[in-house]
Amino acid sequence: MSAVKPLLxxxxxxxxxxxxxxxxxxxPGNRRHTFEDVEYWTTLARTAEEAGFDAVFLADVVGAYDVFRGGPETALREGLQIxxxxxxxxxxxxAVVxxxxxxxxxxSTSYExxxxxxRRMSTLDHLTRGRVGWNVVTSYLPNAARNFGLADEIEHDHRYAIADEFMEVVYKLWEGSWDDDAVVADRDRGVYTDPTRxxxxxxxxxxxxxxxxxxxxxxxxxxPLVVQATASRAGIEFAGRHAELVFTGGPDEASVRRTIAAVREAAVRHGRQAEDVKFVVQASVVTGRTAAxxxxxxxxxxxxDSLDGRLAHASLPFDxxxxxxxxxxxxxxxAEGRLDDPATRGFPLEQRIADFLDATGRFARTFSVAGEPHVVVAEIERWLDDVGIDGINLTQHHSYGTLEDFGEFVVPRxxxxxxxxxxxxxxxxMRERFGGAGPHLPPDHPGRRFAGGRGLRGRT
Structure with a gap:
């Protein structure tokens, strides 16, 4: 029997x-409101490791959702990422537990x-003994741009041009600035680091x-393992150059298949192997002992569930x-004095809201399943084999109920x-866990072109 594809x-x-x-x-029983207590995170980590998870994937934003209703009030009331x-x-x-x-x-590569x-990521890589990855994003919220002194968002494709140069800088620092054997820690000679290296x-x-x-x-x-969240054209090209793990999605499975194929083709164009890139999707799973x-x-x-929260999260320009x-x-x-949208002007508002809820609803996402464990496992296997994904980022609806249920009912199966x-x-x-042949970037990755100081000028 041929080997089956494992799930990341x-x-x-x-x-x-x-x-x-x-x-x-x-x-009831949700611990989310305790996220500012370190115990929330230590308990979460222990539980995830006991369940056999590969990683905890942490999202982030650097601005508030303030488009809907013209301000951040809805996001603040909802606790929506603020x-x-x-x-x-x-x-x-x-890491310590x-x-x-x-x-x-x-x-984000856009503002800092x-x-x-x-330096921060190298420190984390040391402290975790190599268990970190970086999700490279370019930021999209208008408020984020204003927080860093800009009048408005940086144009989408220009954000990726900035990100490309950002990557070049960090590769030079991580891969080229120090030799592997630069730290000698020679007590007799009183030399900790060899300055020639x-x-x-x-x-x-x-x-x-x-x-x-x-x-x-x-x-x-x-x-660190290079991760990227994308499905856009500029993002796909960027992923082909840099990403080892791509977090993607789409309105349907066909669009996800197209993104996977496009990223793999981009990787080959940039001198890499198509199989060097793995793909994970956001997944919603609700399970239990019985169907009831x-x-x-x-x-x-x-x-x-909160409609207001989802409308604010979507940055809907009208209410x-x-x-x-x-x-x-x-x-x-x-009625709000906004430009008409020819594509939707004739839609009844009731139907448009229903369509929006279908598109963003918790159990209507492309990768969503609610059922007994055997139902969940069968659906995950279909995603792996038919859609071609490599893994999932499990949405935590309830902390820690979602994680505990998946660990108890799904992981054993x-x-x-x-x-x-x-x-x-x-x-x-982290790199080896997600399919790398060793702890370092593969030889054909663009970051490796600076290894050993190649392409750099000057020495200390």
Missing amino acids: LNLFEMNCVSHITHGLWRL PSNDPLLVVPAM TEHLGFGVTF PPFAFA VRYVHHTGEHFRVAGPHLTSPSPQRT EVAAKVAEHERF PTAHPRDRTVGEALA LRERGRRPEGYVKGQT
Whole structure:
């Protein structure tokens, strides 16, 4: 019998009350409101490792959702990603209570300079013994741009041009500034670091000027596992150059298949192997011992679900709840003094809201399943084999109920089917966990072109 494709398994989280589970922080027994307590994160990490998860994947934003209703008030009332704390700072707490669990952290290339970030990530890679990955994002909220002194968002494709140069800088720091054997720790000679094995990077580009050298010695992975969330054309090209793990999605399975194929083709264009890139999708799973138990959980989730939270999260430019439901979308936009949308002007507002709820609803996403364990496992296997994904970021509707249910009911059956390993490999880095041949970037990755100081000018 041929080997089956294993499932890469992450828990999808964010350092806030309401990430993508609008209103569900109010569920009975939910611990989400304790996210500012370090115990929330240490318990979460222990539970995820006991369940055999590969990593906790931490999302982030650097602005408030303030488009809907013209301000942040709805997001604030809903706890929609505000208050929100730094994702990098909870990683050491989780790492110290686990031995194997990985941590994917989100950081934007659009607004903060690369030198300080490179140091922070190298520090995390040291402290976790190589168990971190970086989700490279370019930020999309208008408020985020204003928080960093800009009048409005940076144009989409230009954000990716900035990101490309950001990547070049951090690769130079991580891969090229220090030799592997630069730290000698010679007590007899009184030499900790051999200065002939450390270099300036002397980067001068359109967006960044960085002298170096990198302040941190080579960490277990040097460059953390490179993750990217994308489905856009510019993002696909960027992923083909840089990403080792792509977090993607789409309105249907066909669109996800197209994104996977496009990224693999882009990787080959950039001199890499198509198989070097793995793909994970956001997945919603509700399960339990019986069908009745599952149905009760789904009903409870739907009862606490917040329409306002989802409308604010979508940054909807008008408020459909403020109009009679027998109006059309065009009439509602006209009443608010906004431009008509030819594509939707004739839609009844009631139908448009229903369509929106279908498109964004908790149990209507492309990768969603509610059922007994055998139903869940069969659907996950179909995603792996028919759609071609490699793994999931499991949405945590209830903390820690979603995680505990998946660990108790689903993981054992995935193991029986050969889809999950029985345990961890001791000392394995994040890159090795997600399919890498070793702890470092593969030889054909663009970041490796700076290894050993190639392409750099000057030495300390």
